Amino acid sequence: MFALLTQDPARTPGHIENPAPPLAVDTYGQLPKLASTFDHVDGLFYFTYIVCIFFFVVIVGVIAVSVVLYRRKTWDQPALSNVTHNTPLEVVWTVIPLIIVMVMFAWGFKGSLDMTNVPEAASRNLYKATAKQWNWTFTYPNGQQSFGEVWVEVDKPVAFATESTDVLHAFYLPQMRVKRDVIPGRSQVVWFEPKEVGDYHLFCAEYCGNDHSKMYAQLHVVSAEEFAKKPWDKWDDSTPAAAAKSGESLYKQLCASCHSVNGIPGVGPSWKGLFTKNADGTFTGRQREVLVGGQKQTITVDDAYIIESIKTPMAKIVAEEPYNRGGMSAFDNIEDRKIAGLIQYMKSLAEAK
Numbered sequence: 001m002f003a004l005l006t007q008d009p010a011r012t013p014g015h016i017e018n019p020a021p022p023l024a025v026d027t028y029g030q031l032p033k034l035a036s037t038f039d040h041v042d043g044l045f046y047f048t049y050i051v052c053i054f055f056f057v058v059i060v061g062v063i064a065v066s067v068v069l070y071r072r073k074t075w076d077q078p079a080l081s082n083v084t085h086n087t088p089l090e091v092v093w094t095v096i097p098l099i100i101v102m103v104m105f106a107w108g109f110k111g112s113l114d115m116t117n118v119p120e121a122a123s124r125n126l127y128k129a130t131a132k133q134w135n136w137t138f139t140y141p142n143g144q145q146s147f148g149e150v151w152v153e154v155d156k157p158v159a160f161a162t163e164s165t166d167v168l169h170a171f172y173l174p175q176m177r178v179k180r181d182v183i184p185g186r187s188q189v190v191w192f193e194p195k196e197v198g199d200y201h202l203f204c205a206e207y208c209g210n211d212h213s214k215m216y217a218q219l220h221v222v223s224a225e226e227f228a229k230k231p232w233d234k235w236d237d238s239t240p241a242a243a244a245k246s247g248e249s250l251y252k253q254l255c256a257s258c259h260s261v262n263g264i265p266g267v268g269p270s271w272k273g274l275f276t277k278n279a280d281g282t283f284t285g286r287q288r289e290v291l292v293g294g295q296k297q298t299i300t301v302d303d304a305y306i307i308e309s310i311k312t313p314m315a316k317i318v319a320e321e322p323y324n325r326g327g328m329s330a331f332d333n334i335e336d337r338k339i340a341g342l343i344q345y346m347k348s349l350a351e352a353k
């Protein structure tokens with residue numbers, strides 16, 4: 001847990017760049033600054049922390065003192081006494097920890113109920129968070145979507161219905177004190193009320209495969225005026241260069257965990273060299289060996305192939321090892337103009353060299 005809280009995602013190798021400043025790392029051994037109304041988490045956390053430190057000191061202290069005071073002083077020294085049992089002591093060290101653990105349980109259970117029993121106000125502001133290897137898609141109450149980052153209004157209770165399209169993930173917002181498993185085939189809801197404007201880390205807190213650590217998103221808590229401008233809805237494709245830039249940001253949010261653009265192989269093939277640029281400004285796709293229903297074919301990469309690869313990846317699988325086992329799940333919810341931006345970005349890679 002501490003690793004997650006103090007990890008600076010901006011320094012993770014191959015990390016998806018993100019505009020928000022990394023968390024301050026002066027939170028060692030403490031919780032990051034609370035930004036929601038769930039302060040009971042802090043109480044329980046520090047209670048558990050203090051109990052652990054107290055008993056650590058007492059137990060290790062008693063052991064250390066006994067080791068020194070009652071050690072065998074000569075090799076042939078016989079045992080001085082041989083106490084095997086002490087009923088009052090047994091009762092004391094069973095009952096006291098039992099009471100403490102029951103307090104922790106009741107406190108934690110109440111907190112868990114508070115987080116999962118969605119109040120009316122939050123259920124009227126219901127988002128969906130869809131997890132898949134290794135990215136997040138967010139659906140707003142009005143049906144619009146954003147990827148890898150999500151905007152909510154400050155001081156307004158919000159609920160997230162989480163779902164997974166593949167394996168186990170977890171929805172974890174440390175500064176909101178919210179964490180819940182995301183389980184395939186089950187919709188689990190969490191809610192919170194953000195109290196401070198800012199950018200916050202959203203981690204996947206359940207190991208979900210190779211690039212679990214890259215499964216990172218951000219929560220932007222903004223004022224009502226800012227929210228009304230729908231910051232997630234900006235997609236500039238007024239010029240090919242602008243479309244490529246928009247495509248690049250979407251690439252970083254959704255595709256960079258598996259595809260590089262510099263030739264380094266990842267879980268998926270690098271996008272470098274998919275297209276080359278001709279003297280007249282047009283683009284030619286590379287030759288690609290693919291498997292169609294298990295049969296090898298050679299095709300020329302073009303827009304239609306890219307679109308198909310995004311919407312139905314299993315239709316044509318790259319024949320080269322290790323990609324021939326597939327492994328990309330379909331993105332069938334990306335709007336056409338956004339796919340066009342992704343293609344423009346792939347083409348812009350040819351210009352770069």
Ligand SMILES: [Cu+2]
Pocket residue numbers: 131132134168169170204205206207208212215
């Ligand atoms: Cu995950």
